[in-house]
Amino acid sequence: MLDNGLTVLLHEDHRVSTVSVNVTYHVGSKDEAPGKNGFAHLFEHVMFQGSKHVAEDTFFRHLEEVGGTGINGTTNNDRTNYYETVPSNRLELALWLESDRMGFLLDHVDQATFDSQREVVKNERRQNYENAPYGLVGQAVRAEIFPAGHPYHLLTIGSPKDLDAASLDDVRTFFRTWYVPSNATLALAGDFSEAGALALVRKYFGPIVTRPLPARVAPAPVKLAEQVTIEVDADVELARAYVTWPSPAFFAPGDADLDIAARSLTAGKTSRLYKRLVYDLQIAQGVFASQASMQLASSFEIVATAKPGHTAAELVKIIDEELATLRSRGVTPEELARAKVSTRADAIFGMERVGARANLLNTYFQYTGDADYFAKDLARYEATSTDSVRDAARTHLVERGRVVTLVTPKKGAPIAGVVVRVQKGGAS
Numbered sequence: 566m567l568d569n570g571l572t573v574l575l576h577e578d579h580r581v582s583t584v585s586v587n588v589t590y591h592v593g594s595k596d597e598a599p600g601k602n603g604f605a606h607l608f609e610h611v612m613f614q615g616s617k618h619v620a621e622d623t624f625f626r627h628l629e630e631v632g633g634t635g636i637n638g639t640t641n642n643d644r645t646n647y648y649e650t651v652p653s654n655r656l657e658l659a660l661w662l663e664s665d666r667m668g669f670l671l672d673h674v675d676q677a678t679f680d681s682q683r684e685v686v687k688n689e690r691r692q693n694y695e696n697a698p699y700g701l702v703g704q705a706v707r708a709e710i711f712p713a714g715h716p717y718h719l720l721t722i723g724s725p726k727d728l729d730a731a732s733l734d735d736v737r738t739f740f741r742t743w744y745v746p747s748n749a750t751l752a753l754a755g756d757f758s759e760a761g762a763l764a765l766v767r768k769y770f771g772p773i774v775t776r777p778l779p780a781r782v783a784p785a786p787v788k789l790a791e792q793v794t795i796e797v798d799a800d801v802e803l804a805r806a807y808v809t810w811p812s813p814a815f816f817a818p819g820d821a822d823l824d825i826a827a828r829s830l831t832a833g834k835t836s837r838l839y840k841r842l843v844y845d846l847q848i849a850q851g852v853f854a855s856q857a858s859m860q861l862a863s864s865f866e867i868v869a870t871a872k873p874g875h876t877a878a879e880l881v882k883i884i885d886e887e888l889a890t891l892r893s894r895g896v897t898p899e900e901l902a903r904a905k906v907s908t909r910a911d912a913i914f915g916m917e918r919v920g921a922r923a924n925l926l927n928t929y930f931q932y933t934g935d936a937d938y939f940a941k942d943l944a945r946y947e948a949t950s951t952d953s954v955r956d957a958a959r960t961h962l963v964e965r966g967r968v969v970t971l972v973t974p975k976k977g978a979p980i981a982g983v984v985v986r987v988q989k990g991g992a993s
Contacts, residue, residue, distance in 0.1 A: 567746065567766070567767065568771070569746040569747065569770070569773055570745070571750075571751060571775075572749075572751070572930065573752075573763065574750060574751070574926040574930060574936045575754075575757075575763075576752075576753070576754040576926060577755075577757060577758070578754060578756065578919060579756050581653075581919060582653050583650050583652055583653055583756060583919060584650070584653045584659075584753055584754065584756055584919065585635070585649070585650040585753070585754045585919040585920040585922070586651070586659040586752075587646060587648040587751070587753075587924050587927055588667070588750070588751050589644050589645070589646040589750045589752070589927040589928075590644060590748055590749050591644050591743075591748050591750070591931055592644065592645055592748060593605050593640060593642045593643040593644050593721065594640070594641070594717075594720070594721040595642045595643060595717060595861065596716070600727055601735065602723050602724045602727040602728075603686065603721075603724060603727055603728050603731075604723070604739045605640050605721065605743075606640040606721050606723055607682060607683065607686050607731075607736070608640075608736075609638045609639065609640045609647075610686060611670070611674060611678065611682050611736070612638060612647060612670065614673070614678050614682060615678070616666040616670045616672065617665060617668075619662060619665050619666070619673075621673070621678070624662060624666075627658060627662060628651060628659065628662070631655045631658060632652050633649050633650065633651045633652075634650050634651075635648065635649060635650045640721055641721055641859075642716070642717055642721060642860070643860040643861075643931065643932075644931055646927065648923065650919060650920050653756035653757060656762065656765065657765050657769075660765050660770070663751070665769075667746065667749065667770065667773055668770075668773035668774075670740060671737055671740060671741070674733075674736070675733075676733050679733050679736055683728055683731070689722065690722045690723065694720070694981060695979075696980065696981065697980070698799065698801045698980055699799060699805060699972060699981065699982055700980070700981035700982070701979075702797055702970060702981075703720070704719075704720050705795055705797065705970065705982070705984050706795065706809050706866075706968055706970055707719070707720065709789075709795065709968045710787065710809055710810075710864055711787060711811070714784075715787065716784055716861060717862065741776065742778075743778075745775045745776050746773050746775045747775045747778060748778055750927050750930055750931070751766065751770065752924070752927045752936075754919040754920075754922040754926065755923075783861065784862075787862045788811065788966060789810075789965075789966035789967060790965075791965050791966070791989055791990045792964070792969060793967075793968045793987065793988070794968075794969045794970075794986075794987070794989075795969070795970040795971070795986075795987050796970075796973070796984070796986040797985065798974075798975040798982065798985050799973070799974065799975065799981065799982035799983070800975065800976055800978045801972070801982075802873070802974060803870050803871050803872070803974065804876050804877040804971075804972055804973055805868065805869065805870045805871065806867075806868070806871075806880040806881045806884070806969070806971060807866060807867070807868050807968070807970035807972075808866065808881060808884055808967060808968075808969050808970075809864055809865070809970070810865045810962055811862055811864060811961075811966075812856060812862070812863045812865040812961050813863060813961065814858070814859065815932045816858075816942075819957045819961055820856065820858055820945075821945045821946050821948075821949055822949050822953050822954045823856040823865050823957050823961060823962075824856045824858075824908065824946070825901065825904045825908070825946070825954050826856075826891065826954050826957060826958055827856050828904040828907060828908070829891075829896045829901075829904055829954070830852075830854045830887065831853050831854040832907065833903075837891075838854065838869070838883070838884065839852055841887060842883055842884075846883065847872065848875040848879055848880065848883075849870060849871055849875070849880055850870045850872055851869070851870050852867065852868070852870075853869075854866065860931070860932060869884065876971075876973070877970075877972055877973065878971060885964075888958070888962055888964075891955070891962070892962065895954050895958070896954050896955070897951070898951060901949065901950070905946055905947065905949070908946045909946070909947075912943060916939070925939070929942070
C-alpha cells in the first residue's frame with residue numbers, strides 16, 4: 566500500500582507480452598446520497614473525457630495508438646472500475662493515464678463535459694431500459710426486494726429526474742468524496758517486473774493527495790415477510806415470469822450453495838427447469854436462474870419466457886413444483902458433480918486472460934479483503950453437498966418471502982413494461 570492509501574495488487578505472468586491495468590474505486594450506486602441516483606455510473610463516462618494533462622476525447626487514442634485493447638469501465642452497485650491491456654513496454658503510459666484522471670480530473674471537467682455525458686447516460690438508459698422489451702421490469706422487482714432506503718433500492722443506471730437535477734458542483738463533490746487513493750485498488754496482471762512496476766506506480770500515483778472517507782453504515786438484513794406479486798403489461802410478443810428472492814451476500818454462507826442450485830435448475834438441456842418447461846411441456850422459450858451476488862445482500866432469480874399462447878402463471882406453477890422438489894430432496898449427487906465441474910472450469914479458464922485476472926484480484930480484495938482468494942473461492946464450491954444445497958433452498962428460496970412478477974403481452978403498453986398491480990400476501 567502506498568502512503569496515500571492506494572492498495573496495489575501484482576500478478577506477474579511472463580507467458581504473455583502484455584499487462585492489464587485495472588483500477589477499482591470502491592464506490593457504486595449503493596453509495597449515492599438520496600436524490601443523487603446515477604452519479605457513480607455518470608462518473609464512469611466522465612472519467613474518459615480527459616483530465617488536466619490529457620485532452621478531451623484522447624484517452625482511448627493514446628492507448629489504441631500503442632496497441633492497447635480491452636479499454637473500458639463498468640459500474641455496478643458496489644464499485645466502479647477502469648481497465649485496459651497494453652503491450653508490456655507501454656505500462657508506463659497506462660499508469661500515467663490512470664493516475665492523471667485520479668489526481669487531476671477536476672482540473673479539466675467543465676459544464677460542457679458534464680452536460681454532454683449526462684445526455685449520453687440518459688440515452689443509454691433509454692436504449693437499454695426504457696425502449697427495451699421488458700426493460701423496466703427489473704426496476705420494479707428491485708424496488709420490492711430492497712425496500713426504500715436500502716442502498717440497492719434503485720438501479721445503477723440512474724433516474725432521469727436525479728440526473729437532470731444534478732449540478733456541476735454535485736459532481737465535483739462526489740468525485741472529491743469517493744475518487745481518492747485510499748478508496749481505490751490498482752491491480753496489474755501480466756508481463757512486468759515487480760520492482761519496475763512499483764517504481765512506476767509510486768512515481769505516478771504516490772503524489773496524489775487522499776482525503777478521509779465518509780463512514781458507511783450497513784443496512785438492516787433484507788427479509789420479505791410475505792409474497793409480493795407484481796403484474797406488468799408490456800407491448801411484447803411473449804409472456805414472461807420472474808421469481809426473485811433476497812439471498813445471502815457475496816461469499817456469505819449459502820452464496821455458493823445457491824450458485825450450485827441455479828446451475829442445477831437451468832444450466833444445460835438436462836437441467837430441471839429447462840427439461841420441464843422447454844423440452845417436456847414445451848411451454849417456454851427459455852429459462853435462466855442466477856444468484857446475483859453483491860456486497861450487502863444478493864438476489865436469487867429465475868426468469869422464464871413463455872412460448873406463444875402460454876402465460877407467465879403457467880410457468881410459475883412448474884417452477885414452484887421443481888422448487889418444492891429441490892427443497893424436499895435437494896440435488897442429486899450427479900447434478901452436484903456436474904455443477905462443481907462447470908463452476909471449476911469457468912473459474913480456471915476465466916483466469917487465462919490477464920484482463921480477467923486483474924479484475925478478479927480487485928474483486929476478491931473488495932469482497933473478502935484477500936486478493937489471493939482464488940483457491941479459497943474454489944474450495945467453498947467443493948465444500949457444497951447435496952444436503953447443503955437442499956438446506957440453502959429451504960432457507961432462502963421460501964414460498965412466501967419472494968417477489969413473483971407476471972408480464973402479460975398487451976398492445977399499446979410501454980415496451981419496457983408498466984406495473985398495473987402490486988399485491989402483497991399470497992399469490993394473486
